[in-house]
Amino acid sequence: MAATMQDVSVLAGVSVKTVSNVINDHPHVREQTRRKVLDAIDVLGYRPNFLARGLRSGRTNVISLMIPNLRNAYFAELADAVMMAATERGLAVLIEQYGLDRRQEIGALRHPRAQTVDGVLHSVLALDQSDVELLAELTTPVVLLGDRNVDVPRDHVIIANTAGVRAATEHLLHAGRRRIVAFGAHPADVVGSAALRLDGYRQALEAEGLPFDPSLVVPVDPWHRRNGADAMRELLAQGTPFDGVVAFNDAIALGALRALQEVGRRVPEDVAVIGFDDIEETEYSIPSLSTIDPGREQIARTAVDLLVRRIEHPDEAFVPERLPMPFRLVERESTRA
Template identity: 70%
Template sequence: MAVTLHDVARLAGVSIKTVSNVVNDHPYVRDETRRRVLDAIAALGYTPNLSARSLRSGRTNVIALMIPDLRNAYFAELADAVMRAAAERGYSVLIEQFGDDREHEIAALRRPRPQLVDGVLYSVLALDQDDEDVIAAMPVPVVLLGERIFTGPRDHVTMRNTEGARAATEHVLGLGRRRVVALGAHPGEVIGSAALRLDGYRAALEAAGLPSDEELIVPVGSWLRRNGAEAMRDLLANGVGFDAVVAFNDAIALGALRALQEAGLRVPEDVAIIGFDDIDETQYSMPTLSTIDPGRAEIARTAVDLLVRRIEGGTAPFTPERVLVPYRLVPRESTAL
């Protein structure tokens, strides 16, 4: 038989209400009483019935984080940061990944979840303004992450993609490099990380009085290590001359780094390379990878705070917020001679 509140109350010699107050961490319980209840909970192995609590309170104290792919280290580390920030606010996190397919993303949004979570953090990938009704139909508070901008009543937290990529490009230009590869383009993309980072790359070249050479703009589909390595091997096989690489994320930068070393090129002596995201692995590659820190921890903390505010505010009207967090250039060995 499952241990109940009645069992805990009987062993601790208190009322069921007192046990409930301790379980829910109410502040107005005497220390001695709280200790007796906690001792009884430990002795009996009692665990709260979260489903019953949800039915009574209308809350689960669980939020969902919807992201494209945990194989992308940025999203894995973002998930970790979100879980830490949520735990500080008393919430648990349910993680859903939807891949890089538009239909899977829409299907994930339409899954029934009102009984499971109180709100959703959603990193938009393929949807655009024409899909605003899909997001608007979600029955719980939602905070959007990423570059896709929607005009509906949803908060939005994102990074400074264009400014960060421009800073990365200016960094290698400042080293005297003039043939700079933009690794990670998505041809035809207008809104999204790749498009915004390409804008930053081009702005830096223009400011330096350099042309944007199309043969130096290298497409990479999914931003994974193997794809970065394959794109770099193809570029080398084509005989294109270059002396620096601005990779649009760290994963493809690390793949490209491997391919450059396989080809006998020295980094940074022959080719300087810089990534974007400041994932943990960049501190341990050989050489360590220069990168852009996009403010991942602040993105997570800000998004969780906004979502909790909307959850706890109920149906009260609010003005949606759009927050751009600051970035930071992190120079390391891959660009330091």
């Protein structure tokens, strides 16, 4: 038969309550006592019944991370960072992929699974101001990740979409580039990441006194390598002159690098290229890719800590927090003179 908490208490010579305190990492347990209980757990092979414990406490110790998809390396690396931050807080993470469709994103938030976890981290893709009521009516604590031009009644960890792309564009302008492509626009997007990053590109040009040229705005959707390569091939076929590329994420920047090399365009001598996200691959591409690091680990840790606070203090007066995350420009070979 499986060992019980009573068995552990007898072997360790302590009360069942003390065993429970050790399992739940209660701070007021002497180290010697904690060691005795842990040794007894190891000897007996005791495994706590977390399901029963969750039913008694009303907690599952599981949170959900809702992201568009894991094919995008940024979201895969974000998920890894969230899981590490959650593990430090004694939480497991359920990964929920909702695809690139607004209806699926709304469906994921409304699904009963979102009500069976302790809290939800939601990387916003397509929600807009019309979805405020949906977000307000959710009973599970929710922390939003990303940045959108919407005012929602939820905590929000904000990625520096606009400021980051402005810095990337200024980086190329200061290197003497004047025909810079905004690579990755979504023409129909007015509130999402693509729109915010295009706004940063516009701001940099305006500050430099340069006109905004629509012919240098290249749509890429979705933001995957293949789409980036195809969009760059089409731009090259059109014969539009350019000497710099600000890609709205690293995946399409890597695709663009491939297409440029296919036709003999040297990077950075002929065309300087910078991306956004600082995924691991950027350090090992040829040439290595300059990029904007949005602070993925800090985003994950901040979001998890904020969510845990909401979970542990449900009666606390709720005032939504908006927490901007710092970013940094990582200069590598693709823009280095």
